[in-house]
Amino acid sequence: MNYPNGRRGSKTNLAPKGKTKPDFSNRGMSLEEDINVTNEYYLQAGVAVVHKKPTPVQIVQVDYPKRSAAVIKEAYFKQASTTDFNGVYRGKYIDFEAKETKNKTSFPLSNVHQHQIDHMRAVQAHGGVSFMIIKFTPLDETYLLPSSAIFSFWEDQWNGGRKSIPYAYITNEGIKIPFHYQARVHYATAIDKLYF
Template structure:
């Protein structure tokens, strides 16, 4: 089946030697898992233990070509990823609506703001305006440094870029303006501790 991005570019699952070498640089504690894998495992743990109900939003796909080799069978030949309208994850914790985006980068020095979209920034602003909690989880994949940054802090760096400033956030800036998270066993990434820190400031 052919999958395409919203801009029409074909989706290709790359399996290159360089990728394999890069994966080897990731700490053994993470065993090469993606941020999405770890967050999904974390959310399953939260749900199973009655901590929170948070899920990944499904990626919308537009099907454009379907073949019917038999009446009881359909084969999708071509489809396009639709651009997500909001963020990656949402749910409820302690009666609060939770909404966040998860991103990772291979860079060790900065995080490119081009990884976010204007509609995602605006969506998180609206969530906060309605009393919800919005944030981003950023992972530096090579060093396995993981941070939870409140959307209000991200807004500062976004506005700085729009006003002609740098188009990325330095690792140091993220470290000083975010909550540091760690990889564990159960849960894998206990970001609820970061949310608790946010909630404590609202009391």
């Protein structure tokens, strides 16, 4: 949890989630929850079909009690081999990972894993729309950043480059995602701008 000396933002922006802000954009829900709500709205409204992938779990032992549901008694979390969200929007394959950071001046690359980068590259190579949704929580700002804008930073960090993507770069190369009452992370509008 880094709170570096940011030059942006205000005390209002630093308010605890859902405590003092008068709008509906920050009611204590995580970015992932907000995207799930958005996806549910998109599905009902006929905008897109996008789902979060379930957390992969290695199941070791299951009990089958009489007259009640099977109970998993021993299981372990597995490493995911893809990103968290995928689906179809306006005929295109959509694939993304969502990350939030407490940072205000940059997005630390430690939030990203090699297998996610590999997956993003593969998706892009096959003509899919691949991006990350990055939320700067203290600023209450969320961006869609295309994967292609991430790859060079990812490689450079192993060659003496910086370990984070600057906020200014994200605001330039990404598209700000607006808040919408039902589509709390209304990323479809950002896809429209970047890919259509």
